[in-house]
Amino acid sequence: EAGVTQFPSHSVIEKGQTVTLRCDPISGHDNLYWYRRVMGKEIKFLLHFVKESKQDESGMPNNRFLAERTGGTYSTLKVQPAELEDSGVYFCASSQGGNTFSYEQYFGPGTRLTVT
Amino acid sequence: AQSVTQLDSQVPVFEEAPVELRCNYSSSVSVYLFWYVQYPNQGLQLLLKYLSGSTLVKGINGFEAEFNKSQTSFHLRKPSVHISDTAEYFCAVTGMDSSYKLIFGSGTRLLVRP
DSSP states (O other): OOOOEEEOSEEEEOTTOOEEEEEEOOTTOOEEEEEEEOTTSOEEEEEEEETTEEEEOTTOOSTTEEEEOGGGSOEEEEESSOOGGGOEEEEEEEEOOTTSOOOOOEEOOOEEEEEO | OEEEEOOOSEEEEETTOOEEEOOEEEESSOEEEEEEEEOTTSOEEEEEEEOSSOSEEEOGGGOEEEEETTTTEEEEEESSOOGGGOEEEEEEEEESSSOOOOEEOOOEEEEEEO
16 A cells, blocks of 8 residues: 655745645545644644545645645645745645544655755 | 643664653643654654553554653653664644644654664
């Protein structure tokens, strides 16, 4: 069974540009989460999808960040325009939902975003 | 709301020595507790979790953790570490109030020396 995959693994962009990160969760997982780790700090929650619906987006830093999950499968996180403080590692995680609730979240390898 | 404190940012230890990585949390509701590990250039992997029942939880790779409700702690232990245990370890909680997001500590780098 394939794990959570993220693309790209690393992105370097200039301030003001746009970047789109992609996450493919484990097949059949209804829950999809985005987290971010800024240099040396704790990993912070950004948002949570249940299928295609945003369940909780309380961690999104501002309106420059837009997350989508079309059809309840893969998800994208767009940053537009990027600022220097957006640099960090963006993690995606997924977990089962429905009648089989699982608190175990499976994480992808992360996308390292560098804004220069 | 929940918060997690990992007091040690880095723990150096010699191979085959025991290790304890400390984690304390605060929460206004009951919580589930987790330890994740991140090996170099890899994603986060679940080591162990406490949901209910026995307060001593055993995980993968010989790690275990003990939930102490009165001290709001969930320290991670291993009796004898290997070089391959060198990694960053994260303690995390999620509240039993249906907000399933994980709240992480700042991480502890375990450095195992020969």
